[in-house]
Amino acid sequence: RRTPLTGKDGFDLVVVANRLPVDFTVGPGGHVEWNRSPGGLVTALEPVMQASDGAWVGWSGAPDLASEPFDADDMRLVPVTLSADEIERYYEGFSNDTLWPLYHDVISPPTYHRTWWDAYRRVNQRFADAAVAQVAQGGVVWVHDYQLQLVPQMIRAQRPDVRIGFFNHIPFPPLELFQQLPWRRQVLDGLLGADLVGFQRAGDAANFIRAVRRLRAHTTRGPMITVPGEDGRDRHVRAAAFPISIDSRRFDELARSPEVQQRSREIRADLGDPDIMMLGVDRLDYTKGIRHRIKAYGELLQDGRLDVEHATLVQVASPSRENVDAYQELREHVEGAVGRINGEYAEIGHAAIHYLHHSYPPEEMAALYLAADVMLVTALRDGMNLVAKEYVAARSDDHGVLVLSEFTGAADELSSGALLVNPHDIDGMKDIIVAAAHMDHREQRKRMRRLRRKVLNDDVAKWSQSFLGVLTAMPSRVPHRRAS
Numbered sequence: 001r002r003t004p005l006t007g008k009d010g011f012d013l014v015v016v017a018n019r020l021p022v023d024f025t026v027g028p029g030g031h032v033e034w035n036r037s038p039g040g041l042v043t044a045l046e047p048v049m050q051a052s053d054g055a056w057v058g059w060s061g062a063p064d065l066a067s068e069p070f071d072a073d074d075m076r077l078v079p080v081t082l083s084a085d086e087i088e089r090y091y092e093g094f095s096n097d098t099l100w101p102l103y104h105d106v107i108s109p110p111t112y113h114r115t116w117w118d119a120y121r122r123v124n125q126r127f128a129d130a131a132v133a134q135v136a137q138g139g140v141v142w143v144h145d146y147q148l149q150l151v152p153q154m155i156r157a158q159r160p161d162v163r164i165g166f167f168n169h170i171p172f173p174p175l176e177l178f179q180q181l182p183w184r185r186q187v188l189d190g191l192l193g194a195d196l197v198g199f200q201r202a203g204d205a206a207n208f209i210r211a212v213r214r215l216r217a218h219t220t221r222g223p224m225i226t227v228p229g230e231d232g233r234d235r236h237v238r239a240a241a242f243p244i245s246i247d248s249r250r251f252d253e254l255a256r257s258p259e260v261q262q263r264s265r266e267i268r269a270d271l272g273d274p275d276i277m278m279l280g281v282d283r284l285d286y287t288k289g290i291r292h293r294i295k296a297y298g299e300l301l302q303d304g305r306l307d308v309e310h311a312t313l314v315q316v317a318s319p320s321r322e323n324v325d326a327y328q329e330l331r332e333h334v335e336g337a338v339g340r341i342n343g344e345y346a347e348i349g350h351a352a353i354h355y356l357h358h359s360y361p362p363e364e365m366a367a368l369y370l371a372a373d374v375m376l377v378t379a380l381r382d383g384m385n386l387v388a389k390e391y392v393a394a395r396s397d398d399h400g401v402l403v404l405s406e407f408t409g410a411a412d413e414l415s416s417g418a419l420l421v422n423p424h425d426i427d428g429m430k431d432i433i434v435a436a437a438h439m440d441h442r443e444q445r446k447r448m449r450r451l452r453r454k455v456l457n458d459d460v461a462k463w464s465q466s467f468l469g470v471l472t473a474m475p476s477r478v479p480h481r482r483a484s
């Protein structure tokens with residue numbers, strides 16, 4: 001491993017994301033220990049981080065945890081400290097109770113608080129300053145997601161020499177919703193500090209470009225936005241879609257391992273060897289359509305179109321953002337519905353719904369995917385939905401049916417093999433769940449092969465290379481001066 005910073009003025013590539021790709025625990029002597037937490041983003045970026053001198057700026061996930069930058073997994077990790085108050089206002093407040101619901105079609109009403117906005121600005125500045133301190137002259141900074149939309153402009157103000165990319169992992173809403181945001185102009189200006197603004201779907205990029213035209217009056221031509229610079233020179237910002245993916249090979253290999261296959265058989269046996277095992281895997285979030293899915297499932301039991309002797313639903317709902325009211329309310333609703341349906345329809349040895357409020361390691365997830373005849377992804381709105389792709393990558397046996405909401409980014413890519421549903425249409429969704437449960441093996445194989453071709457080919461390494469390729473090919477300045 002090269003030692004970063006040796007003889008250099010900084011890192012060639014700096015990733016800025018709300019979370020660091022590590023978890024920490026406080027050891028026996030009160031000292032902090034960091035453990036790798038291999039999320040999707042870190043697997044995506046690991047190869048590029050290792051190939052270049054890479055640093056990652058992010059929050060540890062705990063209050064008031066201050067730590068010097070340190071090296072792990074061939075990258076420099078740069079922790080940003082947040083106080084308990086900042087976690088409440090910047091993370092739980094503005095990020096997850098203002099922007100998250102606003103950007104997800106106001107499924108839950110967004111809350112607008114000026115004090116939250118102040119914290120958002122302050123914390124974004126802290127992330128930007130940390131990135132500025134790490135990046136080499138002429139280097140690349142790649143900023144991620146809705147928690148950090150002001151960072152591109154804040155970096156550019158200090159470092160016009162660096163190339164700045166931004167990727168939004170969640171949807172970008174239509175103008176008619178985005179314009180509710182009292183700080184809509186500041187957010188657009190923050191993003192326009194980047195050279196390249198990436199989105200999951202073409203529709204998200206189009207929403208952004210329209211908002212820029214209407215709320216900032218900048219000229220746009222196709223994906224290019226012309227931003228007048230203070231020095232009289234125009235800048236060009238590109239906005240385009242770069243649909244994210246997963247480390248498909250890793251999931252494919254995991255699911256082929258004898259341990260995972262054994263575990264998958266065990267899971268089915270423990271469920272009482274049902275004819276049809278259905279599976280839902282989500283963060284416990286109101287955007288995921290868990291309530292709609294459970295309602296449809298409960299009605300199918302009530303109608304007698306499914307019965308607990310033959311079918312069962314496993315719902316993994318991993319804990320998320322538990323201090324935000326809307327998430328607490330959702331938990332009450334989901335757990336109430338699961339309790340009622342099990343109370344009504346379950347028999348000894350045959351639960352209607354196995355509800356698991358936990359998160360599991362990738363090995364267990366792969367075993368669950370492999371065990372499931374039908375995968376239910378019924379989000380009301382979702383930037384991409386990587387669970388859909390993980391399910392496909394795990395099914396090297398070419399079996400299993402993916403039921404996929406039209407309101408996910410994944411639906412743009414996987415419509416040729418998935419059964420698409422509108423989760424608001426409960427009757428329509430019930431029919432499709434039944435069709436999925438009864439699909440013959442030939443049809444399953446035909447569809448799964450199409451899905452696998454797509455998911456194994458377009459993996460996350462390709463995604464990051466494609467984004468960084470476009471970013472580094474962009475001229476950092478438009479050569480001509482504006483007339484005037």
Ligand code: G6P
Nearest residue numbers: 018019096145146169170320321
């Ligand atoms: C979504 C967001 C990510 C976020 C993740 C988990 O996928 O796009 O930015 O990290 O949810 O949410 P959390 O609030 O726990 O980071």
